[in-house]
């Protein structure tokens with residue numbers, strides 16, 4: 275099975291090309307955040323190095339959010355367009371789970387988080403089980419202190435990944451001083467790992483209707499829903 | 515693969531604002547399909563286009579539009595000659611969905627990618643009426659733009675005048691809001707205008723200036739002051755007369771400047787295009803003005819193609835294709851993309 279895996283959820287851009295359990299080519303870039311310009315050229319380059327043409331692909335694996343709205347839209351638009359235009363499977367993975375998959379320690383509790391400003395984070399809690407991150411606390415857009423309180427309940431060492439260093443003090447005072455120290459490399463998505471995991475996962479059923487996992491309404495939408503609790507929230511787009 | 519042996523087929527994308535559209539166009543002038551998914555109802559909840567909401571809707575619609583466009587045109591990827599996409603101007607997050615999807619399709623099927631300026635697309639909606647003859651002039655009026663574009667030859671565009679503040683469509687939406695009309699207000703104001711009279715005599719900005727620029731903010735302020743004053747003294751003003759007075763002022767400014775531009779730049783065609791080109795008052799006025807012009811012929815974009823759509827993008831993309839204008843996989847959205855200003859002004 276030939277797989278293309280992509281993640282542009284935040285500043286890093288990560289692309290990998292796999293053939294079953296062999297990683298043919300993989301790259302993670304952090305020096306810029308010009309995903310609109312660089313994602314497709316990187317895909318082209320890696321596939322070229324791997325000797326693959328688009329028609330050779332069997333499956334796309336995408337980190338579908340949470341993350342920067344623009345970033346997750348670029349990855350998901352690329353992924354869903356490739357999947358539909360080539361008529362192949364699309365597998366969606368949480369962008370937080372993508373980070374959690376970096377931890378190779380069986381049984382470990384992993385808390386990947388992205389800074390969402392104003393003491394808010396996108397975060398989830400995962401346990402590594404049979405080499406895969408499984409959900410303990412579902413991904414959410416939440417206050418960092420509230421998230422740490424919830425994590426503290428498990429009374430175990432936790433691997434904090436992603437933007438955890440933005441909250442070092444709070445993490446150390448809330449959870450435990452004994453959280454494992456990690457290589458900064460593990461804070462970056464390396465989609466080869468989720469490319470490998472994605473082979474076993476169930477593909478998205480309705481790829482056309484597939485959207486990023488924003489985990490947050492737009493402000494306009496949230497305000498409108500608060501004012502119009504009874505209104506239908508679907509079907510606002512019409513074909514003319 | 516010369517154009518004589520084989521029909522040229524372009525898969526065109528448009529997503530610059532609140533319409534997701536994909537079309538299949540044959541030889542730049544025949545619409546095989548033109549799928550448009552409009553978000554107007556969604557944005558009406560907020561009284562105007564919310565960019566983040568627009569981007570989210572585009573991503574819901576884009577692959578469905580591709581599938582529908584191909585199936586309605588009864589063509590497959592193997593039949594296509596190129597993929598074209600609007601890359602600006604527009605809302606950056608909205609543009610990015612079309613650009614990303616178009617680039618991806620081009621990559622997946624090894625097709626050339628044609629970058630299209632949205633405004634060139636609007637002008638080329640007129641191509642579905644008749645071939646464009648050069649030199650030509652376009653009066654482009656939409657929610658985001660009001661400009662006079664001189665086209666000395668095919669694939670050449672030069673701005674000779676543009677709005678210094680609000681676009682005409684923007685002014686329509688603003689006065690519409692004052693009268694309690696939801697966005698987009700153009701159609702209702704146009705209808706009311708036909709039922710009323712120009713009783714308020716609002717100012718015609720820059721009508722006498724020597725340049726070809728437009729301004730609508732003074733008109734908008736005069737309108738708001740008039741209605742505000744009436745509110746304060748408890749007087750009810752006729753919405754029909756207000757609309758007629760507003761529209762007459764807009765149309766006068768657009769028509770006068772256009773006439774002056776035509777005097778300095780003799781052209782074979784005047785093309786009326788853009789969302790506000792659907793305005794009946796403007797269409798009627800230009801028809802009248804041009805009926806006595808022996809050299810310049812008015813070409814109005816078809817009503818159905820005045821709003822944003824991918825068919826117009828495909829029409830211009832065919833010209834770009836012939837001229838060898840292609841982009842690579844690094845193509846990005848350019849929200850403030852503009853034609854160049856005229857190199858040597860007549861004056």
Ligand SMILES: [Zn+2]
Nearest residue numbers: 632656821822
């Ligand atoms: Zn437009």
